[in-house]
Amino acid sequence: MTRIALVISDVDGTLLTKDKTLTDAAKRAAGRLREAGIGFTITSSRPTIGMRFLIEPLAIALPIGAFNGSAIVDPQMNPIEQHLIPVTAAERSIDLLDRFGVDIWLFTHDTWFTRNGHGEYVPHEVRAIRTEPTILDDFAPHVARACKIVGASSDFELLKRCEAELRHVLGAQATAVRSQNYYLDITPPGCDKGTFVAAMARQLGISTDAVATIGDMENDVAMFAMSGLSIAMGNAHDGIKAQAKLVTASNEADGFAKAIDMILQHNAAG
Incomplete structure (x- = not known):
């Protein structure tokens, strides 16, 4: 069983509640990853301008994937890699x-x-x-x-x-x-959350098997398929849950924090 070295999370419906709140439980969960020496970042269909408010409270130091991974930016929102729709x-x-x-x-x-x-x-x-x-x-x-x-x-x-x-x-x-x-x-073509997983694994010099992903929608399936451990939110449709290896609670019931605990337990068991 490969030890998880990086966690990549979706934002809406996963990291945030229905009213777009980042809970204290989610912040503490991200802190537990840091304490365990596990990298953490986010990817979303959101534009870059809609992700900047999450950087500081989550202490994100790695690149993030905006526009479903077709844009990769640093924590200061400076473009690292950007693709456009033809x-x-x-x-x-x-x-x-x-x-x-x-x-x-x-x-x-x-x-x-x-x-x-x-x-x-x-x-x-x-x-x-x-x-x-x-x-x-x-x-x-x-x-x-x-x-x-x-x-x-x-x-x-x-x-x-x-x-x-x-x-x-x-x-x-x-x-x-x-x-x-x-x-x-x-x-843009040829880019999705799965390609973002691959890009981050290359940057960190790890296998994609050492990446865990958390999400709730159809656009998260691509990163589920690319990662070693995938966790669907409890609020996801059954078809999405079927594409993941594990299922956590909903985003209204601290599902993100519980997913982080699953990942830490996975590493402890390995």
Whole structure:
């Protein structure tokens, strides 16, 4: 049994509660990893600007993976590796999301753009990433700098159909996957949370078998597959849980902290 040397956690639905709170239990759990000499970092569909508030309370010293791992930044939010959505794929994504009638957001490295400042999930995103959007009429001037495009809708079944059609239309040009039931993320091709796991393992000179991952959504499955130990949150759907080796409690019941205890027990047993 390989000893875990690095833990990589998803953010929303995993590290944070439903109201986007980082609990004291989560902070203490990250501290237990440091005391055990185990590295810790985070990866998320979030933009870089939406992850900076977690660095200090979690004492993160390693690079983090934004935009589903397609951007890797240091703890000061300086880019280490950054990929963009090809312009043609970005344009096709916007056209298709328009056709489905969902709200569209475009993120660059440091800015969030939307055409609808009163969109249903705009207040939710403002609270989550602690950044206000820039309102515009046309995405065209910014598609060449797109790190992520999001379709947001409370019609979950509609968004699921949109996801399937986007995957068909985009093929290998970009990645389309839901990070929440209400968010469909389009990110650069060839990059996902699994590639972030591999990149971090290379940087630390460890095997991916020595990495543990914690998550709750479809976009976390890629890192589950790449890591030696994977833990699904109790709030994850059964299909996601089936892709992980272990299941912890929900994000409303200190599931992240309990997952850390599972990892420490794993090392103790080895």
